[in-house]
Amino acid sequence: MSPTITWAVTRRVLTQLRRDPRTIAMMLVVPCVLVTLLWWMFDRDEVMFARLGPPLLAVFPFIVMFLVTSVTTLRERSSGTLERLLSMPVGKLDLLLGYALAFAVVAALQSLLAVGLTVGLLGLDLEGPVWMLAVVAILDAVLGSTLGLFVSAFAQTEFQAVQFMPALVVPQILLCGLIVPRGALPHVLGTVSDLLPLSYAVDAMDRLRASSGVGSDIGVDLVVIVGFVFAAIVLGAATLRRRTA
């Protein structure tokens, strides 16, 4: 592993993103638009908005970042640059970490915008501290991007990559407690829900909504999310193959 190479990858990915203003705009604007749509849907029913706002602040950036990263690394594959890089002195982890860092920067921007809008303009009621809401939102977006990086290793084409969204993200949305509280799920599904990263993201948001203190419960949620982030990076690196058929 080499910090110099990791950082070079991060800078390169950010430069490439900068050349594509439309993608950046979509990444930054779409979660904001979705949150606004939610607020409008409940026609100033502040109670419902306060109930659904925080969990969806976890879900929207998660989805957007997942989609973008699952396709981005495929470009690296189809352009032949991945093979070129892997024939050079690049650690697989350097590559994955470099990508993850670059997308973490975007994820942070995106989440700060969405949280600022939700709390500032749309007047979300929250018991917990706003900065914590931002931290959780950023971590969730980073989680989405690292899971996207991981699954992109299993896709050969963009068509395959976008299918991971309904296959891997929608079940997480169904089981994360947003529609049916996790405790009320059938036993087996409750266990599955315990194994899915998005459940912990939504749990953390729910705790912030309901209680003013930053307790150890939320600490556990965050540790689990960070664990999933690193597991996705390490597993993503492990699936890269220098030799291919």
Add this chain to the structure above:
Amino acid sequence: MMNLTSEAVTIENLRVVRGGREVLPGLSAVVSRGQITGLLGPSGCGKTTLMRSLVGVQRVQGGTVTVLGEPAGSVGLRRRVGYVTQAPSLYDDLTVRENLAFFATVLGAGSDQIARTVALVGLDTHVDSLVGRLSGGQRSRTSLAVALLAEPDLLVLDEPTVGLDPVLRAQLWSTFAELAAGGTALIVSSHVMDEASRCDRLLLMREGQIIADGAPDALLLETGTTDIEAAFLSLVDQEVAA
């Protein structure tokens, strides 16, 4: 320094299967340092698969490939072997300079190397152009520049002169000759037989096998022909007759 023999590459009984088809059924060959070795043969005969095996990105089913004294694909070789694929492997949304700077960091090459390689491939006037906006020839030269950054001991070039005008082709071949004179081993594939005379040595390939190995003049003499294309055809005839 690690290996004082003149052999840059030794291939023994290399067997590669791709998509259920045996592309290389058991190929053996040797490539020397300080020479341009031409790998000639029709499209689909296994040239690219052989080159990928030398670089260590091809999954192989059997045999050994030794490059600069180490097994192909070893960690120690990743800076010493330069590889240019047929389709340029570059970031289209970065400029020539940004592409080179990124790969230079990865290879641990300095900024003086970027300037040197840009001049070597004649892209001085295009360093700040986006690669996606370059012509096909300019893109393949950028890809070549990346491979030259770390001054590799072995250069593996897959059809590097396709789509280049005659002047540029001549320039590149003289660059290759200079590199070879400096001790670099070059393997250059082509399906254009008229480039054969530029090589010090030729490996003629057909259906995953080396059907002839020697200096261009020797091959012409042996087959009693006047150009490599005729020599190739005569060798194929001999093989079919045998």
